[in-house]
Amino acid sequence: xxxxxxxxxxxxxxxxxxxxxxxxxxxxxxxxxxxxxxxxxxxxxxxxxxxxxxxxxxxxxxxxxxxxxxxxxxxxxxxxxxxxxxxxxxxxxxxxxxxxxxxxxxxxxxxxxxxxxxxxxxxxxxxxxxxxxxxxxxxxxxxxxxxxxxxxxxxxxxxxxxxxxxxxxxxxxxxxxxxxxxxxxxxxxxxxxxxxxxxxxxxxxxxxxxxxxxxxxxxxxxxxxxxxxxxxxxxxxxxxxxxxxxxxxxxxxxxxxxxxxxxxxxxxxxxxxxxxxxxxxxxxxxxxxxxxxxxxxxxxxxxxxxxxxxxxxxxxxxxxxxxxxxxxxxxxxxxxxxxxxxxxxxxxxxxxxxxxxxxxxxxxxxxxxxxxxxxxxxxxxxxxxxxxxxxxxxxxxxxxxxxxxxxxxxxxxxxxxxxxxxxxxxxxxxxxxxxxxxxxxxxxxxxx
Numbered sequence: 001x002x003x004x005x006x007x008x009x010x011x012x013x014x015x016x017x018x019x020x021x022x023x024x025x026x027x028x029x030x031x032x033x034x035x036x037x038x039x040x041x042x043x044x045x046x047x048x049x050x051x052x053x054x055x056x057x058x059x060x061x062x063x064x065x066x067x068x069x070x071x072x073x074x075x076x077x078x079x080x081x082x083x084x085x086x087x088x089x090x091x092x093x094x095x096x097x098x099x100x101x102x103x104x105x106x107x108x109x110x111x112x113x114x115x116x117x118x119x120x121x122x123x124x125x126x127x128x129x130x131x132x133x134x135x136x137x138x139x140x141x142x143x144x145x146x147x148x149x150x151x152x153x154x155x156x157x158x159x160x161x162x163x164x165x166x167x168x169x170x171x172x173x174x175x176x177x178x179x180x181x182x183x184x185x186x187x188x189x190x191x192x193x194x195x196x197x198x199x200x201x202x203x204x205x206x207x208x209x210x211x212x213x214x215x216x217x218x219x220x221x222x223x224x225x226x227x228x229x230x231x232x233x234x235x236x237x238x239x240x241x242x243x244x245x246x247x248x249x250x251x252x253x254x255x256x257x258x259x260x261x262x263x264x265x266x267x268x269x270x271x272x273x274x275x276x277x278x279x280x281x282x283x284x285x286x287x288x289x290x291x292x293x294x295x296x297x298x299x300x301x302x303x304x305x306x307x308x309x310x311x312x313x314x315x316x317x318x319x320x321x322x323x324x325x326x327x328x329x330x331x332x333x334x335x336x337x338x339x340x341x342x343x344x345x346x347x348x349x350x351x352x353x354x355x356x357x358x359x360x361x362x363x364x365x366x367x368x369x370x371x372x373x374x375x376x377x378x379x380x381x382x383x384x385x386x387x388x389x390x391x392x393x394x395x396x397x398x399x400x401x402x403x404x405x406x407x408x409x410x411x412x413x414x415x416x417x418x419x420x421x422x423x424x425x426x427x428x429x430x431x432x433x434x435x436x437x438x439x440x441x442x443x444x445x446x447x448x
Contacts, residue, residue: 002367009365013378018068024112025070032101035092038071099408106400113386120379122326129316133171137311145212148204153195159187175214180339203350220253221296229292235281244271260289394426
């Protein structure tokens with residue numbers, strides 16, 4: 001069932017983005033009376049799952065889910081239709097239109113991608129509002145379990161105040177900014193200092209294959225006392241929070257783990273918070289520092305706030321208010337993704353190791369259906385698709401735009417033969433990138 005939910009979200013999001021992107025090319029092409037021969041979701045190599053001709057355009061669904069396309073008459077594209085290009089230009093063809101019209105047609109897809117992301121963020125701000133944890137309310141610092149981050153100089157209990165001179169306002173900003181940051185301003189035991197991150201920090205992080213990085217510190221909450229537990233008769237109940245062990249404060253789960261290492265093989269006393277009261281219970285610790293209790297170190301914002309650990313801010317927006325909020329969210333995600341792309345194309349950072357293909361995109365969707373998460377992921381993917389399509393690689397929209405800008409500035413149109421060769425080179429570059437990204441997915445699946 002989990003697979004069905006994840007693949008349904010993945011295909012719905014991908015299909016929506018592809019159709020709207022291609023519609024961005026289709027609409028201005030039609031407005032400028034340019035013939036569109038095909039409008040396809042996915043690629044129809046050899047055959048189609050569905051197709052129907054309406055007017056002069058064949059609408060269809062291909063079987064290869066690697067994207068989609070519109071085939072515009074008189075345009076050198078991935079179809080490499082050289083026969084058509086060898087004939088005399090016709091008034092309805094792309095090549096017969098003024099350069100400015102062709103430029104608008106080519107920019108239509110990415111324009112829709114960016115507009116879609118903005119609309120989604122505006123809609124989410126209006127319908128869901130924002131729940132966030134102000135950085136100032138993280139009184140006892142962060143949980144930093146990554147050994148790579150620890151080696152770089154970040155430790156559990158540190159407060160991260162700024163990254164590269166930019167003040168951290170909310171907890172949600174921290175991980176991403178630290179990943180791509182150079183100078184991290186921290187506060188440790190009341191003193192401020194700067195941690196200089198290694199240039200290949202991302203590479204080290206991915207090589208380490210660790211799950212934890214930076215998160216908030218959360219309480220040790222007992223969720224189950226198994227019948228096989230050696231502490232089954234100690235009096236523990238579901239919902240108990242261990243707040244001290246032999247008078248050593250253990251407000252957070254990470255502090256419980258540290259204390260357990262000290263009390264291996266001992267019978268101790270645990271102070272437990274239960275229904276706003278504190279009770280003392282006997283506790284046996286095994287030789288390997290285990291309790292035999294099932295616990296959760298994660299809670300909802302509402303629970304953590306009720307327990308007095310953090311104070312979350314909740315903001316609701318009216319429709320007018322949601323517009324600038326949505327615009328800012330889209331801008332921040334665009335800047336963030338651009339920074340990520342810059343890191344990927346800088347070999348020294350090692351960020352290219354984290355590049356993923358379709359499985360990586362599939363994996364970011366949750367195993368339970370959440371429209372809020374679905375729209376958030378779709379908005380980010382829309383920005384990602386828009387940015388990638390603007391890269392000046394022949395065969396991508398950005399490649400066509402680059403040639404059109406050259407034509408507008410110089411007044412000279414690149415020859416059809418040159419465009420054919422450029423398209424072929426761009427196609428092979430794209431194939432190489434797709435193979436690399438999906439090859440990374442396969443490598444990670446096999447070797448972890």
